[in-house]
Amino acid sequence: MHKDLSQLTAALLKAAKANGAEAADAIAVTGTSVSIDVRGGALEHAERSEGVDIGLRVLIGQKQACVSASDVRDETIQTIAERAVAMAKLSPDDPYIGLADASQLATNRDCSTLEMFDPTDEPPAAELEDDARRTEAAALGCDGISQVQSASAAYGRRQIHIAMSNGFEGGYERSDRALSCVAIAGTGSNMERDYFGDSRIFQSDLMSAEEIGLRAAQNTLARVGARKPKTGSFPVLFDERISSTLIGHLLAAVNGGAIARGSSWLRDGLGELVLPKNLSVTEQPHRKRTSGSRLFDAEGLPTAERAIVENGVLMGWTMDLATARQLGLTSTSNASRGVSSPPSPSPTNVSLTQGNQSRDALLKDMGTGLLVTSMIGSSINPTTGDYSRGASGFWVENGEITYPVNECTIAGNLRDMLKSIIPANDARTHLSRVVPSLLVEGMTIAGA
Incomplete structure (x- = not known):
């Protein structure tokens, strides 16, 4: 026992x-x-x-x-x-x-x-x-x-x-x-x-x-007959199943550890616009029945709701006690740890402002481009924000899905991508990261 x-x-x-x-x-x-x-x-x-x-x-x-x-x-x-x-x-x-x-x-x-x-x-x-x-x-x-x-x-x-x-x-x-x-x-x-x-x-x-x-x-079944898409610069719509990865890159960039090391592409971004002005990213550690919820962090500090990004403006870093001391700031009560390591900063539940359009409405607005439903591999430069990933999904013409695609690469820079995102209204609210489908206005697609 x-x-x-x-x-x-x-x-x-x-x-x-x-x-x-x-x-x-x-x-x-x-x-x-x-x-x-x-x-x-x-x-x-x-x-x-x-x-x-x-x-x-x-x-x-x-x-x-x-x-x-x-x-x-x-x-x-x-x-x-x-x-x-x-x-x-x-x-x-x-x-x-x-x-x-x-x-x-x-x-x-x-x-x-x-x-x-x-x-x-x-x-x-x-x-x-x-x-x-x-x-x-x-x-x-x-x-x-x-x-x-x-x-x-x-x-x-x-x-x-x-x-x-x-x-x-x-x-x-x-x-x-x-x-x-x-x-x-x-x-x-x-x-x-x-x-x-x-x-x-x-x-x-x-x-x-x-x-x-x-x-x-x-x-x-929707993926049967997939082929490579066109090559060029097109809008890309990230489906809700994978859109949280984009916000995940933002969260990694505002981690106090990365800021203290000077290894973040947002190291000089405090107080600047990092998202469109109508969007906010909010941490909600007290949301019920959600996997990331907690009343206190791994250092015993009380957690509280806070704005990471408010109306597009980056409001602060995600910090534990050590990174806060290093940066001359106050901990945001985000310490996390396992049994074999000291505390380090990590966010809890995060929500991005949802839009007022459905995913299908965003498809119509994008005209011609790529709907991404899954991604493989990753080449993200944490210092510069350069972004490149293998992707698959569906090619869109005149606002309508025309055929499934695979074996393509999408590329851009996270700073530019995040400033242009347009959210849908389809986020699943029970998830720890509540992020709807996201339309990025222009990315480089390497296909056929």
Whole structure:
């Protein structure tokens, strides 16, 4: 029987202090995951894992070290503390590290209000297998689908507890339930494939197996007969399934770590227009039933809604305590960490302002161009913002989809691309990143 997570973190802090640490923080994580894959109507793969991981960070002066383990015996905890202190003494000084002051710590730590955990029982493996079978059967029931590459059902739950020598202690529990399907149409060199899936915190919110299989089949059948598009400069519409990657590049560029290193293409962009004036990017860490939600960050600071971009203007960086100190600013409570590494800045839930047009309306407005539904590979220069990715999707003429395309490359510069985006109104609001389909006015397409 595993010890209570709060007991584990308390034991880690006690051992760290006994071995000479001046300050310390500890994290303990326990989790269960189950995944079932079905193929050809038969069970192909079943996996279940359970475990506990612990991590300890010790600070001695301006030196720090992290040690982790998946063994929670008392002797292991003692060994972890001894090694962490020994490593810290040999580490170089870092003038920016340090725990938060007690006055900075979050007081509201009741994460149950965020509804991140489904209290219903873990689904039996047979139920997961049935979901996967039904998903596959729905896809195979569509004329033109030759096979299903995979139909998967999964369940997971995690408990996380953190404690610090400055007096902070808090934890939370998360669950997730997922269904996905990859369908194939055609054979040989004419083979095409696509996918669809859904992941939710609460089982009751999950889409049905039949709908997931049907949508995977429809996405695949739409790709039959794909060929290379024209080469030239055209508008590109990023479908909602992949449009969040564009905002992801923006979030990476405003990460305090990249700014402190001077390695971001937005390093001089604070207070400048980075999006059209009618668009904002808002962080919403308290959104219920959303995977990125949290009341406090990994350093115990209280989280709050904030504008990353407001009316097109870049308002600030995403920072933890160390990067904030390095930049001479205040932490935005965005520290994130695992058991084997110190905190680093990372955003929580993010939403981009939605437009007032549907994706189809944007297609009509773009006239002739490319609708991108999937991308492969990546060549993004984080310092200059130069962008190049392999893409597939559909060619659009006179506002209408004319044929599916593949084997093309789209290229541009993120600074120019983001300033010209036009959003649709089709974002899925339960996702951690709520980003609708995005039209970029002009990009270079390399095709036939």
